[in-house]
Amino acid sequence: MRREISVLIDRRGRVISVSVADAKGAELPNVRKGETRLSGFHLLHTHPKGGGLSKADLSALFLSRLDAVAAIEVRPDGLPGNVHLAHLTPPGTVGEEEDWRVYPPATPSEMEQFDLAGQVSALEEEIARAQRTREAKKDRERAILVQIDQGEVDAEERLAELGELARTAGAEVVYRELIFRRHLKPGTLIGAGKLEELTSRAYHEDADLLIFGQELGAAQAREIEEATGLKVLDRTQLILDIFALHAQGVESRLQVELAQLRYMKPRLLGAGTRLSRIGASGGSAAGGAIGTRGPGETKLELDRRRINDRLSFLEHQLKEVAVRREERRKTRSRNDVPVISIVGYTNAGKSTLLNAFTHAAEEPRKVLAENKLFATLRPTSRQGFLEGIGPVVYTDTVGFIRDLPTDLTRAFRATLEEIGDADVLLHVVDVSAPGAEARYAAVQRILKDLDIGELPSVVALNKADQTDPEVLEQERARLGGVAISAHSGEGLSQLRHVLSQTLEDLQVKREDAEESARRERENVKAALSTPSPKPRWAGTD
Numbered sequence: 132m133r134r135e136i137s138v139l140i141d142r143r144g145r146v147i148s149v150s151v152a153d154a155k156g157a158e159l160p161n162v163r164k165g166e167t168r169l170s171g172f173h174l175l176h177t178h179p180k181g182g183g184l185s186k187a188d189l190s191a192l193f194l195s196r197l198d199a200v201a202a203i204e205v206r207p208d209g210l211p212g213n214v215h216l217a218h219l220t221p222p223g224t225v226g227e228e229e230d231w232r233v234y235p236p237a238t239p240s241e242m243e244q245f246d247l248a249g250q251v252s253a254l255e256e257e258i259a260r261a262q263r264t265r266e267a268k269k270d271r272e273r274a275i276l277v278q279i280d281q282g283e284v285d286a287e288e289r290l291a292e293l294g295e296l297a298r299t300a301g302a303e304v305v306y307r308e309l310i311f312r313r314h315l316k317p318g319t320l321i322g323a324g325k326l327e328e329l330t331s332r333a334y335h336e337d338a339d340l341l342i343f344g345q346e347l348g349a350a351q352a353r354e355i356e357e358a359t360g361l362k363v364l365d366r367t368q369l370i371l372d373i374f375a376l377h378a379q380g381v382e383s384r385l386q387v388e389l390a391q392l393r394y395m396k397p398r399l400l401g402a403g404t405r406l407s408r409i410g411a412s413g414g415s416a417a418g419g420a421i422g423t424r425g426p427g428e429t430k431l432e433l434d435r436r437r438i439n440d441r442l443s444f445l446e447h448q449l450k451e452v453a454v455r456r457e458e459r460r461k462t463r464s465r466n467d468v469p470v471i472s473i474v475g476y477t478n479a480g481k482s483t484l485l486n487a488f489t490h491a492a493e494e495p496r497k498v499l500a501e502n503k504l505f506a507t508l509r510p511t512s513r514q515g516f517l518e519g520i521g522p523v524v525y526t527d528t529v530g531f532i533r534d535l536p537t538d539l540t541r542a543f544r545a546t547l548e549e550i551g552d553a554d555v556l557l558h559v560v561d562v563s564a565p566g567a568e569a570r571y572a573a574v575q576r577i578l579k580d581l582d583i584g585e586l587p588s589v590v591a592l593n594k595a596d597q598t599d600p601e602v603l604e605q606e607r608a609r610l611g612g613v614a615i616s617a618h619s620g621e622g623l624s625q626l627r628h629v630l631s632q633t634l635e636d637l638q639v640k641r642e643d644a645e646e647s648a649r650r651e652r653e654n655v656k657a658a659l660s661t662p663s664p665k666p667r668w669a670g671t672d
């Protein structure tokens with residue numbers, strides 16, 4: 132026929148399928164990709180034009196986890212010529228560049244001497260052993276990070292931030308890549324070739340999680356998952372997952388679950404069996420696999436039928452909480468103690484600063500500050516004292532992040548809006564990490580979205596202790612504010628001074644406003660009480 136013929140045979144030599152096609156077009160077993168066991172099938176096909184195994188042959192071998200792939204050259208007289216054979220190499224093979232081992236061409240009779248079955252079972256044995264030792268060692272999900280660079284200036288930073296998010300979620304990052312793509316491919320964003328590369332990477336690094344820095348549509352996530360066999364998450368899911376891990380208290384739990392369900396809903400519809408697989412790939416991190424954790428004890432409810440019920444239940448509950456909160460808010464009278472809200476990007480050091488300001492180092496009053504993103508989810512208030520002002524209240528708030536998922540902003544809106552009750556915002560910026568200005572701008576944008584961008588604010592350039600003095604000077608010139616270290620206490624007294632000053636100015640302004648309002652009222656009163664000539668139409672008697 133002078134066409135390529137492919138035959139798929141199982142380990143007992145039975146023919147499973149025959150196709151007139153090359154390895155790429157051949158009917159291949161429907162294996163669960165990403166699985167480390169071999170599929171148990173051997174693909175044998177002809178190369179009528181001669182020549183060794185092609186790239187397509189080898190990627191079929193790899194992606195379908197075939198026992199082996201072989202190409203038989205066809206001589207002009209129609210008899211079999213040289214046979215080219217390859218099988219996979221064990222994962223994590225040191226020093227081996229390729230995912231496969233290609234044997235030198237052999238004649239059919241030499242081939243008969245070759246113990247392929249023995250080779251394959253030895254290979255499988257090795258794969259299983261490597262798997263067992265790794266499983267024993269592995270206590271965190273191993274992840275590969277991908278950030279697509281479309282020419283943004285902060286692509287590197289975004290990748291670094293994605294790494295921090297992944298770490299906070301409990302993943303171990305084994306590989307990260309910034310992939311430049313001016314134009315995104317509609318289905319898989321980065322294209323099939325790149326995905327194949329990443330699949331190979333995952334095989335060798337024993338990674339089971341692929342995390343994208345971009346938001347993925349439901350169909351995209353599914354397509355990438357199908358192509359790689361890996362569990363695929365995007366940045367938003369990662370953030371939601373962290374929120375779920377850290378949520379404490381009734382309101383934050385409701386908020387997080389609501390945000391998760393809203394985001395997951397389109398992803399659950401039509402996902403079919405994929406989800407049972409994700410749910411089942413039990414991660415060992417606390418509370419289940421990354422991407423499936425729910426707030427507190429509850430696991431994210433994956434039953435599609437119940438999502439809508441649950442959504443309306445949560446919305447209702449949250450509304451009730453909001454009403455109660457609003458009542459509390461009204462009863463709190465305005466000219467009580469001045470309130471200073473500490474805002475800023477996540478991990479900037481807000482909680483640490485609150486602790487430093489309120490001498491709350493004593494355990495019971497200390498708020499949680501740690502090197503994790505979104506350590507604080509619930510606003511916390513502590514009383515402090517400012518020279519010249521007297522007692523003040525400091526409020527620690529949820530950290531912000533650029534491109535905050537909209538479902539989260541919506542769910543947390545009530546909590547975030549409470550920041551607006553403050554008299555002064557204290558914006559904490561971590562100047563020790565690159566991209567301080569981008570983070571500062573992201574926070575400003577969110578404040579503006581919340582309609583509280585106009586509140587008087589003071590900037591604190593934190594972590595000055597681990598910042599290059601030159602960089603610190605630059606940032607001070609650009610952002611203004613006071614350089615501090617919440618850790619060492621450096622600059623804190625100056626910051627207090629600036630805060631007092633701002634509050635005093637505010638008081639003066641308020642008094643002025645009150646004074647002029649009072650005068651206005653008096654003018655009106657005076658105008659009303661001035662005896663005016665009797666109107667002519669008044670009674671005549």
Ligand SMILES: Nc1nc2c(ncn2[C@@H]2O[C@H](COP(=O)(O)OP(=O)(O)OP(=O)(O)O)[C@@H](O)[C@H]2O)c(=O)[nH]1
Nearest residue numbers: 478479480481482483500501502505506507530617
């Ligand atoms: N070197 C140094 N580290 C600091 C300083 N302030 C805070 N940190 C560290 O930064 C990390 C984050 O601090 P947190 O106070 O939890 O930050 P946060 O802004 O409350 O973060 P979230 O609540 O997660 O948004 C912790 O590991 C702190 O120890 C500082 O002045 N210098």
Ligand SMILES: [Mg+2]
Nearest residue numbers: 481482506507
């Ligand atoms: Mg905090």
